[in-house]
Amino acid sequence: MSSEVTHSLITGAGSGIGLATARRFSQRGDALGLHALSHASEVQALAEAHRHAGGEACTFRADLSRPAEVEAFAAGALRSFPCLDVLVLNAGAYPRRRFREISREQFEETLRLNLLAPFQIVQRLLEPLERSPSGARIVFVASVLAFNGSDHGADYAASKAALLGLTRSLARELAPRIRVNTVAPGSIDTAILAQDTPERRSRREGAIPLRRVGRPEEVAAVIDFLTREDSSYLTGTTVHVNGGLRMD
Numbered sequence: 001m002s003s004e005v006t007h008s009l010i011t012g013a014g015s016g017i018g019l020a021t022a023r024r025f026s027q028r029g030d031a032l033g034l035h036a037l038s039h040a041s042e043v044q045a046l047a048e049a050h051r052h053a054g055g056e057a058c059t060f061r062a063d064l065s066r067p068a069e070v071e072a073f074a075a076g077a078l079r080s081f082p083c084l085d086v087l088v089l090n091a092g093a094y095p096r097r098r099f100r101e102i103s104r105e106q107f108e109e110t111l112r113l114n115l116l117a118p119f120q121i122v123q124r125l126l127e128p129l130e131r132s133p134s135g136a137r138i139v140f141v142a143s144v145l146a147f148n149g150s151d152h153g154a155d156y157a158a159s160k161a162a163l164l165g166l167t168r169s170l171a172r173e174l175a176p177r178i179r180v181n182t183v184a185p186g187s188i189d190t191a192i193l194a195q196d197t198p199e200r201r202s203r204r205e206g207a208i209p210l211r212r213v214g215r216p217e218e219v220a221a222v223i224d225f226l227t228r229e230d231s232s233y234l235t236g237t238t239v240h241v242n243g244g245l246r247m248d
């Protein structure tokens, strides 16, 4: 891949917030690395369209809840990106279960996907990130539930809260060359909300000061900002994108 353009890698780029971010990065002309699992054909289509428009793109498929697949994904990314400017750790899942129903294995699986995979990917890609001539930018995707907790997803809320500690630690340890920030979406209209009944949706919207759920593009816009020079004095911070649901 060429060295003048921004080289960006996104996990979970085939749907929702990740796809909106990938489209935005495509529009700004980045060289793209797009990861997906079940939405592999979507990232292939986007990569093809990006190449058709003169850009560079490669795709990856991996189940990031499996450490061996995370390792294979990271090894592939290392081959494709000797230098990496932007890394967005977006892939994640929210299995809804009451606390007393969560088995230790299920809790561990949530941690493997939402917390340990981001840790492992960043650690394996440190060298290409350190080679970024402009200073690399890492963005984690947490959740408002990292702050509010969840009464049907203690494992999810714990995994996302841990990402905040990881963000702050890496922001210190990798400074000044690499900036590390997190977005914490509230209720965003993606597959994650598809289980809502109409009643639950209306209760959800009623609790949000802006009286609607967010669009994935509204989170992608903030990720875009956090990966640009415009945010050059931000590191270790968490940006809420939640319509006022949580104000810190």
Ligand SMILES: NC(=O)c1ccc[n+]([C@@H]2O[C@H](COP(=O)([O-])OP(=O)(O)OC[C@H]3O[C@@H](n4cnc5c(N)ncnc54)[C@H](OP(=O)(O)O)[C@@H]3O)[C@@H](O)[C@H]2O)c1
Binding pocket: 011, 012, 013, 014, 015, 016, 017, 018, 035, 036, 037, 038, 039, 040, 062, 063, 064, 065, 090, 091, 092, 093, 094, 113, 141, 142, 143, 144, 184, 185, 186, 187, 188, 189, 190, 191, 192, 193, 216
């Ligand atoms: N939507 C919300 O209200 C909301 C709120 C707070 C935080 N978030 C966070 O935002 C991020 C994106 O979610 P979304 O809302 O855009 O929902 P989504 O469309 O369901 O996206 C989830 C992404 O994670 C990937 N993924 C899930 N399990 C995976 C696995 N085992 N291995 C690899 N990739 C896996 C999916 O890839 P494939 O589809 O290709 O399998 C998908 O691209 C997640 O981290 C989520 O926790 C969302």
